[in-house]
Amino acid sequence: MAQIELKNVQKFFGPVQVIKDMDLTINDGEFVVMLGQSGCGKTTTLRAIAGLETVTSGEIFIDGVAVHEKKAADRDIAFVFQSFSLYPHMNVYENIAFPLRAVGMSNAERDKAVKEVAEILQITALLDRRPSALAGGDMQRVAIGRALVRRPKALLMDEPIGALDAKLREEMRSEIKRLHISRGSTSVYVTHDQIEAMSLADRIVIMHDGLLQQIGAPDEVYLKPANLFVAEFVGSPVMNVADVVLAASGGQIQVRLGHGDAGFHFPAGLTNHLKETGADIALGIRPEAVSLQHDAKDGYIPVETTNIEPLGSHDIVDIKLGDISLRARTESGFVSGEGQQVWVNIDPAQAHFFDRSSGLALRGQS
C-alpha cells in the first residue's frame, strides 16, 4: 500500500483544460472519494494516476516514486471500471488470474491467490462461469477480485457500482467499505453520487470544471462547505440558497430574504464578519435547519406552503417567502397540503453565508 501524490497536475484535451493545477495527497491506507458532476475531470484524474492518460504537465508520485512518465503496467496499481470490463472469453477464474499471469507467478501460488480472493468476495461457486452468465453484482465482485488479487499499491475505482440498480448499489457499497476496512488498501474512488461519497470516504475531494473545490472529511464537507458549488452539490435535498439583505434592529441583525420586509433574527456575533465584505451576500441553509410551526411564535415569519413531497421518513415542504421559495424538512404529515399558512424560522447556527460573486464561504472566527 502506498501514498499517492499529485503535484500541480494539468491536463489538456486539445484546447480544453480538464484538470487545473491539481495538488492532492492521498495518504497510505486512506479511502478518498472524488466527487463531482460528469465532465468535471474526476475520471481523467483517476486515469492519470493509473497511467491510462498522460498528463500535460505536473508530477505524480506513488510511494515517493515519480510515475507520471511510467507505463500503466509499471505503476503497480489496480483499476476497477464502471463497465466491469471482464474479459468475455475467459471464465471468472481466468479473469481473476489474468493479472497474476503477467507477473509470472507459479501455478500453485496463483491458484491459491485466486481462491483466497474468491473466498473473501464470496464468488467461489462462480469461478468456472463466464462473465456473461453473471448477475451485475457478481460481475462487480469479480472485477474487484481481479483488482485485489495482485495486492496492488493502490486500488482505483471509477464509478464501480454506477451501473447497478439501487438496491444492489447499497449492498455493494457496504461490501466495498468492509473490504477496505479489512484490507486497508489505499483507495481512490470516483463517483457523482454524493451518498456513495459520504458513506465510503475518509476524505472527499470535490471537483468542478477541472478545479478542486474542497477536500475534507464527509461531515466537514457537509457542515462547512468551502463555497457555493460545494454547498449546493453536497446534500439531498439541496441546500436553499438565497440572496439576503442584512439590517440592524436593536442589537440583533435581521437577515431578510426574498426582498420582503420581514427577516430572521441573527445574533450580532454571527454576522459581524459580513459587514466588512462589501459584496452581495447569499445565505445557504439546509432544509433540516428550516423549522416550521403551525402557530405564530416570536421570531417566526408567516408563510404559505406551495408543495409537499412525502418521503416516508420525513416530508420536504416548499414554502413561499417573498419572491423566493425555501425547502424545509419536517416530520411526515406535519403539513397537510398546499396553500396552508405556517410560520417559519431558520437556525442561525446552521446558516452559511457566501460571497455571491466569488462563491466563497464567508466565515467568522468562531
Next chain:
Amino acid sequence: MAGIRTRREVFFNRAAIAGVMVALFIMLVPIYWITSTAFKPRNLATTIPPTVLFTPEISPFVKLFTKRSQLRDPVAQEIYDAAPWWEQMVFDGGQKVVRSNKGVVRRSGYGQRFLNSLIIAITSTFLAVSMGTLTAYGFSRFKVKGEDDWMFFILSTRMLPPVVVAIPMFLMYRLVGLHDTHIGLIILYTAFNLSFSVWLMKGFIDEIPREYEEAALVDGYTRMQAFFKVVLPEAMTGIAATAVFCFITAWNEYAFALIMTNRKAQTAPPFIPSQIGSGLPDWTVIAAGTFLFLLPVAIFTFLLRNHLLRGMSFGAIRK
C-alpha cells in the same frame, strides 16, 4: 417473445418461410446442375430436356485429373492389366474392354492448379486479414494525423475496377520477374483485399470497449500483449467474417490469374475452362472441376459458421 401469436403473425411467418424456400430453390439450382453434371456420363450431360435420373459415375473426375494422348496402336492387354483402375477406366471408358483408339495417360495439371489456388488464397487471406487487423487497431485506438483522409485513401484503392490496370500490372510484373509466380499472385490478392479488410476490421475493433485493453494495461501487460490476449480473442468474430470474404475473393479471382500466370503458378479458375479442349466440349469434366472448386469455400465457411452468425450482424457484439 410471447408464446401466443395472432393469426396475422402466423400467416406472415408462413409466407416468409415459403418465400425463403423459393429463394433457396432458385439459388440451389445451379449448384445442383453442376453437381449432377459432374457425375454424369458424357453423353447425358447435354441432353434436352436435361436427364435427371442417371447412374452416377466418377469418370469425369478421372478425366479431370488425367491427360490422355492418342495412341496409334491399341493398348496391349498386358499394359491394360498392369495399369491401375483409373487408367483402365480411361483406356476403356469403363467398359472393361480394351479398345483400339485409346491413349497413354498422364496426370493432368488440375491437382497442381488446385494446390496453387489453395496456397495463394490461404496465404493472401492470412496476410490481408492480419495486416488489416493491425492497421484497423491502430486507426481505432490511436490518434492518427489525418485519420479520415487515410481511411478514405485506403478505401479509394477499391474505386477503380482492378482489370483496368491489368495490362500495366502485367508489364510491371514481367519486368520485376513476378510473372507466373505464387508470390506475385499473393501480393496482388493481398493488395485487393487489404483495404476491405482494414475497413471491416475497423468496424469490429471500434466495437470492442477500450476498457478491456486498459484493464490489461493496468494489470501489468504491454500493449502488444493486451492486443494478443484481449483484443484478438474478442475480435475473432470479425476476423472470421473478414477472412471468409477475403478468401472467397482470392479463391474466385479469374482475370488476373489468367493474365499473370500460365503454368507454374496458375490457379484453378483459368485452368478449368481450358479443359473444354479442341474437339467436342466435355462439360462433365468442366463440371467436375467446378464441383471440386466449390468445396473449399463451402468447408471454410462451414468451419467458421459460428463466428459468422454473429459476425455478419456488424457491430452487434455486446457482452
